[in-house]
Amino acid sequence: MKSSFLFFLILGAFLATQASAQTKIKTKKIIKTTTVTTIAKAAAPVAEAPKSSFDKFYERLSIGYFGAVTAPTLQNWNSDYAATSPETSGNCKNCDSYAFNIWSQVNFGYNFGAKFKFNIIPRFTVFFDSPKTQEPGERGNVLIEDALVGFSGVLYTSENKKFNWWMRPGMRLPTSHASRHYNNKDSKENGPGFGRLTYNLEITNSFTYDFNPKFQLGLSYQNRYWIFENRYNASRNRHYIAPNFTYTINETTKLIGYYENMLENNKRWKSINGKNPSYRNIWQNAYIGVGKDLTSKLNVYPYISAYVNDVPFSLRSFWIGAWISYTIK
Secondary structure, X not given: OHHHHHHHHXXXXXXXXXXXXXHHHHHHHHHHHHHHHHHHHHHOOXXXXXXXXXXXXXXXXXXXXXXXXXXXXXOOOOOOOOEOOHHHOOOOOOEOOOOOEEEEEXXXXXXXXXXXXXXXXXXXXXXXXXXXXXXXXXXXXEEEEEEEEEEEEEEEEOOOOOEEEEEEEEEEEOOOHHHHHOOOOOEOXXXXXXXXXXXXXXXXXXXXXXXXXOEEEXXXXXXXXXXXXXXXXXXXXXXXXXXXXXXXXXOOEEEEEEEEEEEEEEOOOHHHHOOOOOOXXXXXXXXXXXXXXXXXXXXXXXXXXXXXXXXXXXXXXXXXXEEEEEEOO
């Protein structure tokens, strides 16, 4: 009897030990499995919220400002008159009818791919003095110019990345009385006026070649047509050609030089006033200056300039100006 009781006691203890061991093993497996699953879930990336149509549009939008300052000639520093070519002089030699001013544009660009953007570029001029000599429709501290609507982008890049061809075809829309009627009146000198400006057709090309990381040569060319009363001809047509160079001094400083030439036919076309077309140089201008990145967004380019077609040279031939570029977005 005692032997049977002792046998069952030992057997029960053995079974209890095995059951306890199995239970511990299962518990460890459950804990281990639960822990791994929890860590895996925590490490899984959280799905981003879908972007709205506006967010997608805003990501592709760029906004930039460009301003060009034109000062009077060095011989006669009269802020009533900004400097201009002798071919287009106003009330005094090399003096514009515009006062000392800064011409500005704001470029809204939408990147739709293929290295091209859709651009809307309104322009305006701010005068630093009272423009007493300007036409009545152009007087005021701020003059609303036209607005360009078009496309821009790199059309071609060579395999070695040294040569680039950038293009901007567009249409300049008159957005004020001044931009629609400027210089279009009847006169004894030029004959019948053209009427109201419908718009301008314009194509601008820029070619650059990098000889090395420091030196670049470039050429800008613009062909611009004035369309008056929907007349599609060369009644007024301008060819702008500007060879230029850029020498990089350091990461933030560049030496930049330009030679500008504008060949223009203005009010000399048979369909308007019975005259043959007559293109002439109305602007021959050379300038050199230093471009400086003041910040990652702000660049200034002050320069000194001379009208090449104003000979013999004097202080009247020279003037100073500046370009200001700022990346808003």
